Each structure stands twice: as structure tokens, then as C-alpha cells.
Amino acid sequence: MSDWEVDRDDGVVTESEKKLKTPPLYKVLLHNDDYTTMEFVVQILQSVFHRSAGDATQIMLHIHKNGLGVAGVYTHEVAETKVAIVDAMARQHEFPLRCTMEEA
Numbered sequence: 001m002s003d004w005e006v007d008r009d010d011g012v013v014t015e016s017e018k019k020l021k022t023p024p025l026y027k028v029l030l031h032n033d034d035y036t037t038m039e040f041v042v043q044i045l046q047s048v049f050h051r052s053a054g055d056a057t058q059i060m061l062h063i064h065k066n067g068l069g070v071a072g073v074y075t076h077e078v079a080e081t082k083v084a085i086v087d088a089m090a091r092q093h094e095f096p097l098r099c100t101m102e103e104a
Contacts, residue, residue: 026079031098032067040095048085073104
């Protein structure tokens, strides 16, 4: 082989595609009680879950009528954080508002 010749491997290169699974999602739920004000629930929905005033009011009324409502759907870590924030705000304002999460 001379200095100018190149030994070439003409084999086919294949890439194996790795499929990423989407993480499981969790619903963050607000529970109705007899003491937490409707205004506070709307405030929570707007400040923690970034809902518009109209959406927050609709969700609050759903919670009030049905005893339970979905504030949002998030990945596990985000849902955990939202639940912790709501619990802390409810305690700070001395409301018994319950916030939980369950797999969507």
C-alpha cells in the first residue's frame, strides 16, 4: 500500500435510537372544607398554579360544589413542590385547606 492509499471500511453505521419515556404526571388536588374562604382558594389558584381570575373562580366553585378539584397536572417533583407551597400558605393564613396529589 502506498502512502496515498487509504484503507477504508465501507460498513454501515447504525445508530440505535433511545426512546425516552415521558415521566408520569400527577394531579394536584384541592379539598373543600368549611373554613377556608373562597377568596383564599382563588388566591392560591392564581399565585401557586398561575390560573387566570376566571379559571381560578371556576375551579374554586367546582371544588366547593364537588368537594374536590384539580388545580393542575405536573411531574412528580413539581406536584410535590406545589403541595408543599399550598400547605405552607394555608398554615400561614391559619386555614385547614388540604392539598394532595395522585397519579393522573
